[in-house]
Structures are given as C-alpha cells and as structure tokens.
Amino acid sequence: MNLRKISIDDVIFATVIRNGMKIASMTLSGMGSIVDLLAAVSSHVGVVTGLVTLKLRNYTQGWADTRSMMLTRPVMG
Numbered sequence: 001m002n003l004r005k006i007s008i009d010d011v012i013f014a015t016v017i018r019n020g021m022k023i024a025s026m027t028l029s030g031m032g033s034i035v036d037l038l039a040a041v042s043s044h045v046g047v048v049t050g051l052v053t054l055k056l057r058n059y060t061q062g063w064a065d066t067r068s069m070m071l072t073r074p075v076m077g
Contacts, residue, residue, distance in 0.1 A: 008032045010060040014041050017053040024048075042071060049073055 006012070008030055014037070016024040024045045031037040041054060049071050057064045 004034070004056075004058065004063050004065050005061065006031055006034055006037060006058065007060070010058050012037065013057040013059060015055040016041060016045055016048075017055065018048065018050060023052070038069070041069075045071065047073070 010029065010031070012028045012031065014024075014026050014028060015022060024041075026041070026044050028037060028040050031040060037056070038054075045052075052069050052071055053066060054069045055064070055066050
C-alpha cells in the first residue's frame, strides 16, 4: 500500500463514495498521520458501514490518492 506523507499543516480534501454514490465530502486539516486522517473520516461518516472508496487530495503537497476502506461500527467494551 502506498502511504502518502501527511503533515499537520496540510489541507486535505476527502470524498467518501459507497455503491457509486458520494456520501460525504470534507476538508480536513491538523492531521499528523494517515491514522488521524482515517479516524476523522470514519467519525465524519458516522453510522455508515461497509466497503467505501476514499478519494484524498492533499492540496498543500499536491498529491491525490484513491483507496478502498472498510467501515465498521465501533466495538463497545
């Protein structure tokens, strides 16, 4: 998997697509890692579960990436 570099000062546009339909679009900043970014996206889409396509565009660094992502409900413990 190609993990792109993310810096805390970056502005990142994210689009989440499920079954060919755009279900969320957001602008994120302050993310220090891909883990932070994926957590923010998951939090933003809320109760959506299943396989989605995540399109990322790092406006600051000039790269774009598309990846599949499985969203699941949090496990309560």
